[in-house]
Amino acid sequence: MNSTLRQWTVTACGLLLTLLAPAAWGKGCIAPFVLPTEAALSSAANQTQDRGFLWKISKGGKHSYLYGTMHLGRLEWWSPGPRMLAAIHDSRVIALEMDLSNSATAAKLMQGMRLKEGDLRPAPELTARLRLQAQAECLDWEPLKGLKTEFQLSTVLVAAARRQQLESAFGVETMLTAFAHHQEKPVHALETVEEQLSALRASSQSELTDIVKSSLDDLESGAGTRVLLKLATAWAASDAATLQSYEKWCECVETPAERAMLKRVLDDRNQAIAARLDELHGKSAPVFGAVGALHMFGSEGLPALLKARGYTVETVY
Numbered sequence: 001m002n003s004t005l006r007q008w009t010v011t012a013c014g015l016l017l018t019l020l021a022p023a024a025w026g027k028g029c030i031a032p033f034v035l036p037t038e039a040a041l042s043s044a045a046n047q048t049q050d051r052g053f054l055w056k057i058s059k060g061g062k063h064s065y066l067y068g069t070m071h072l073g074r075l076e077w078w079s080p081g082p083r084m085l086a087a088i089h090d091s092r093v094i095a096l097e098m099d100l101s102n103s104a105t106a107a108k109l110m111q112g113m114r115l116k117e118g119d120l121r122p123a124p125e126l127t128a129r130l131r132l133q134a135q136a137e138c139l140d141w142e143p144l145k146g147l148k149t150e151f152q153l154s155t156v157l158v159a160a161a162r163r164q165q166l167e168s169a170f171g172v173e174t175m176l177t178a179f180a181h182h183q184e185k186p187v188h189a190l191e192t193v194e195e196q197l198s199a200l201r202a203s204s205q206s207e208l209t210d211i212v213k214s215s216l217d218d219l220e221s222g223a224g225t226r227v228l229l230k231l232a233t234a235w236a237a238s239d240a241a242t243l244q245s246y247e248k249w250c251e252c253v254e255t256p257a258e259r260a261m262l263k264r265v266l267d268d269r270n271q272a273i274a275a276r277l278d279e280l281h282g283k284s285a286p287v288f289g290a291v292g293a294l295h296m297f298g299s300e301g302l303p304a305l306l307k308a309r310g311y312t313v314e315t316v317y
Helices: 003-011 038-045 082-090 103-113 124-136 149-164 172-182 193-200 205-221 223-236 240-244 256-265 267-284 302-308
Strands: 053-059 062-069 093-096 187-189 287-292 312-315
Touching (some): 053 302, 062 082, 062 267, 093 267, 124 149, 149 193, 149 205, 149 223, 172 187, 193 256, 193 267, 205 223, 205 256, 223 240, 267 287, 267 302
Parallel strands (some): 093 187
Antiparallel strands (some): 053 062, 053 312
């Protein structure tokens, strides 16, 4: 793996990683992320297993690709397998949920995560519990307290996931961004910053309270990271059955607020993403469209929505 790809391992690793700045290191703390050595990256590049989920989609005499990603990963999962690599090479354009290598997009997203006057906030006792969880992961609360509550929770969960050897720096999007820049392929965003932020925000005070309570219960019990680990390892094994049954085992659709949030984060976003993939396919095929793997399954998943738009959808793996 050359130095350009090695550089992008860090520079395209996502905004949440920048917030994982421990106040102090002590017993029980996870060491900060360190850029892998050239030897470690070369070893990872030699893996030959395809991971995740890949479809070939065809319409109007042209073909593109649809790929289900994982936003957290491990170094040994980071390099693409042979069928994925062939699809990347075949594509003219890489399409991601958002292009965080674009400085304007990254700045806009970071600004949108900031707490503003009038934003919903949880009760003080819930904030106190959340601060304790941040401290348990050796996170500095100062940069976190200026974020909207939803992004405070996300940051703490990402930090906790590192105890399961899951890193945001090794998410699939960082690898795809690296390859796109290395091969001088354009990167297109399938969502706007405003759309993604809107989907991730609670819609009411009662929904926020419910989400914060259940998220804190999961963080305190370790259930949150256990779900992430099961999800990530199923993705790494291309285990579609486990992802298709996600709602049966995630313990994340047990209240009206959780069901509303999941619908907003997955099904509602899929409609706009499918429309933009369709438009991009018409203009720039072959396109390599990569979206979180949970967006791929069920009657409202992207393969089903693209079939409804007239695509032939073939499973590659």
